[in-house]
Amino acid sequence: MVEEAFRETTVPPWRKQITARSVATSFVLSIIFNFIVCKLNLTTGVIPSLNVAAGLLGFAVVKGYSSMLEKCGLLKQPFTRQENTVIQTCVVASSGIAFSSGTASYLLGMSAKIAAQGDEGNTPINVKKLSIGWMICFLFAVSFVGLFSIVPLRKVMILRYKLTYPSGTATAYLINSFHTPKGAKLAKKQVALLFKSFCFSFVFAFFQWFYAAADGCGFANFPTFGPQALAQNFYFDFSSTYVGVGMICPYMVNISLLVGAVISWGIMWPLIENKKGDWYSADLSPSSLHGIQGYRVFIAISMMLGDDSPESFNTKQEKTDSSSIVLADEDYDAQRRLEFFLKDQIPNWAAFLGYVLLAIVSIIAVPFIFHQLKCLLQRLWLRPHRLVSSLELWKIRHHHLQFLVGLEHGGVIAGLASCGVMMSIVSTASDLMQDFKTGYLTLASPRSMFFSQVLGTAMGCLMSPLIFWFFYKAYSVGDPNGSYPAPYGLMYRGIALLGVEGISSFPKNCLKLAIIFFVIAIAMNLARELLQYYKCNVYKFIPSPMCMAIPFYLGGYFAIDMCVGSLILYVWQRRNKQKAHDYAPAMASGLICGESLWGVPAAILALAGVKAPMCMKFLTASVNQKVDKFLAG
Numbered sequence: 001m002v003e004e005a006f007r008e009t010t011v012p013p014w015r016k017q018i019t020a021r022s023v024a025t026s027f028v029l030s031i032i033f034n035f036i037v038c039k040l041n042l043t044t045g046v047i048p049s050l051n052v053a054a055g056l057l058g059f060a061v062v063k064g065y066s067s068m069l070e071k072c073g074l075l076k077q078p079f080t081r082q083e084n085t086v087i088q089t090c091v092v093a094s095s096g097i098a099f100s101s102g103t104a105s106y107l108l109g110m111s112a113k114i115a116a117q118g119d120e121g122n123t124p125i126n127v128k129k130l131s132i133g134w135m136i137c138f139l140f141a142v143s144f145v146g147l148f149s150i151v152p153l154r155k156v157m158i159l160r161y162k163l164t165y166p167s168g169t170a171t172a173y174l175i176n177s178f179h180t181p182k183g184a185k186l187a188k189k190q191v192a193l194l195f196k197s198f199c200f201s202f203v204f205a206f207f208q209w210f211y212a213a214a215d216g217c218g219f220a221n222f223p224t225f226g227p228q229a230l231a232q233n234f235y236f237d238f239s240s241t242y243v244g245v246g247m248i249c250p251y252m253v254n255i256s257l258l259v260g261a262v263i264s265w266g267i268m269w270p271l272i273e274n275k276k277g278d279w280y281s282a283d284l285s286p287s288s289l290h291g292i293q294g295y296r297v298f299i300a301i302s303m304m305l306g307d308d309s310p311e312s313f314n315t316k317q318e319k320t321d322s323s324s325i326v327l328a329d330e331d332y333d334a335q336r337r338l339e340f341f342l343k344d345q346i347p348n349w350a351a352f353l354g355y356v357l358l359a360i361v362s363i364i365a366v367p368f369i370f371h372q373l374k375c376l377l378q379r380l381w382l383r384p385h386r387l388v389s390s391l392e393l394w395k396i397r398h399h400h401l402q403f404l405v406g407l408e409h410g411g412v413i414a415g416l417a418s419c420g421v422m423m424s425i426v427s428t429a430s431d432l433m434q435d436f437k438t439g440y441l442t443l444a445s446p447r448s449m450f451f452s453q454v455l456g457t458a459m460g461c462l463m464s465p466l467i468f469w470f471f472y473k474a475y476s477v478g479d480p481n482g483s484y485p486a487p488y489g490l491m492y493r494g495i496a497l498l499g500v501e502g503i504s505s506f507p508k509n510c511l512k513l514a515i516i517f518f519v520i521a522i523a524m525n526l527a528r529e530l531l532q533y534y535k536c537n538v539y540k541f542i543p544s545p546m547c548m549a550i551p552f553y554l555g556g557y558f559a560i561d562m563c564v565g566s567l568i569l570y571v572w573q574r575r576n577k578q579k580a581h582d583y584a585p586a587m588a589s590g591l592i593c594g595e596s597l598w599g600v601p602a603a604i605l606a607l608a609g610v611k612a613p614m615c616m617k618f619l620t621a622s623v624n625q626k627v628d629k630f631l632a633g
């Protein structure tokens with residue numbers, strides 16, 4: 001029983017769970033985590049759950065600070081697991097905005113740099129110049145709506161349906177363990193290992209910088225499997241970040257990424273490139289969506305859509321009536337959690353009022369930021385008699401809204417903006433429900449969870465555009481061949497173009513291939529659900545279509561990094577399973593944080609015009625001979 005260990009510990013009221021030191025700690029860690037998420041967004045877009053790392057670092061910072069005050073006799077309030085939960089909630093909310101803000105996806109897709117990579121839609125009305133001002137205003141206008149929308153559902157989701165919310169549950173158990181005597185000792189060792197791996201990752205990234213004076217130089221272009229494999233994006237790029245991500249992600253995620261890379265870059269793309277001049281024009285630029293890039297983007301999108309199809313075979317979810325909540329939870333842990341979860345109620349009328357007011361603000365503000373949406377509103381307003389019919393409602397629901405605007409009136413920007421509004425609402429609501437679950441298991445007040453989420457969201461709305469702008473000015477963000485390709489920028493723009501132009505924008509046979517992979521993704525999901533339903537363990541070995549689709553556009557280099565992380569974890573578990581379980585997340589977090597934070601001084605050096613002193617390149621023997629002859633002559 002977890003709560004038995006805290007029987008003598010007083011749970012502070014919700015106002016004392018949100019302290020000045022928790023806010024200050026959250027602010028500092030939010031900056032760090034926003035840098036991490038921004039870099040991951042701009043490289044591959046693969047972002048692991050950072051809840052555990054946020055909880056661990058929050059514990060390390062405040063515990064160290066409070067221990068020093070306690071020795072000096074100045075500690076006024078002991079550090080509690082509820083305060084630890086508040087810090088974790090605030091940091092995750094802030095870094096979550098870095099993902100849902102769209103700075104590396106739908107907002108970047110509006111920029112001229114991404115628009116120039118396509119043939120269609122590269123017109124002034126379908127391009128919006130990025131600037132910090134309107135991005136911050138947009139995020140503040142839309143990011144808080146989701147928080148109020150999910151509040152009335154917290155009791156239904158957590159108490160009635162008893163949903164697990166894996167990230168929130170794992171974080172809660174970790175925080176609970178930190179604040180027991182045995183857990184505190186383990187936490188100190190975890191923090192020590194995190195610091196060591198952080199230093200190694202940071203120094204190694206610094207070391208690599210010396211050899212990367214230009215594009216194509218350095219360890220990041222090491223031809224691990226030979227020059228031909230390097231040309232097909234198969235190589236190990238010595239990224240500590242993605243080795244760490246691979247240690248956190250499940251084995252099947254990393255294997256799925258590698259399988260997707262082999263199928264696409266190892267088999268499909270070379271075969272399609274042989275059709276150049278037949279399936280698509282040989283004169284197109286490599287980044288054109290009407291050429292090979294179109295196959296990469298649209299087939300990847302089709303697999304993602306197939307993976308997101310409803311799963312109707314999951315019938316194991318049990319429901320319980322709200323009246324039986326107390327009867328089903330007779331043990332001490334459940335009764336105590338239920339008591340504090342229901343103690344500080346957030347009135348439904350307050351949530352409803354907040355949702356309505358913020359929705360009105362969004363409806364008014366967003367069209368001023370994206371004037372292309374005004375065209376959509378005008379067209380809908382001019383046809384009120386048709387909107388009442390169920391047929392029109394069906395059409396609006398099933399067709400992209402940007403189709404109503406049209407390409408000539410800025411349909412691409414309208415589609416990307418409306419996508420951003422929905423993504424922001426859903427993402428923040430999802431994060432808050434995860435944190436409600438964490439608070440439920442740590443006895444943190446729902447009110448402290450909600451207000452810390454609001455505070456973290458506000459931090460993220462401010463920090464995320466600023467940190468993105470830092471990278472945007474220092475590097476060629478969005479360049480497919482650069483250090484920060486931001487792959488989802490072109491993907492989101494491709495989806496928006498598809499909504500405007502329809503399937504006529506596909507290159508030859510691309511639609512057939514997209515349908516085939518869409519059906520394959522659905523079939524894989526159904527097969528997994530059926531096998532799981534009938535308790536056949538083979539389902540564990542079916543790859544994830546979503547994960548397989550990610551390297552279709554990027555290549556296999558980061559999948560190889562992540563598989564190296566899985567290999568390290570596997571060997572560690574074989575040698576000592578308990579130590580691997582206790583220390584692997586800390587080591588992985590250090591690897592991720594170290595290299596990611598090297599991006600700060602690296603960006604400062606780039607802005608100052610300071611370049612690395614050396615360029616390390618790898619040549620084949622024949623090319624090397626030609627270079628030697630050229631230099632000798």
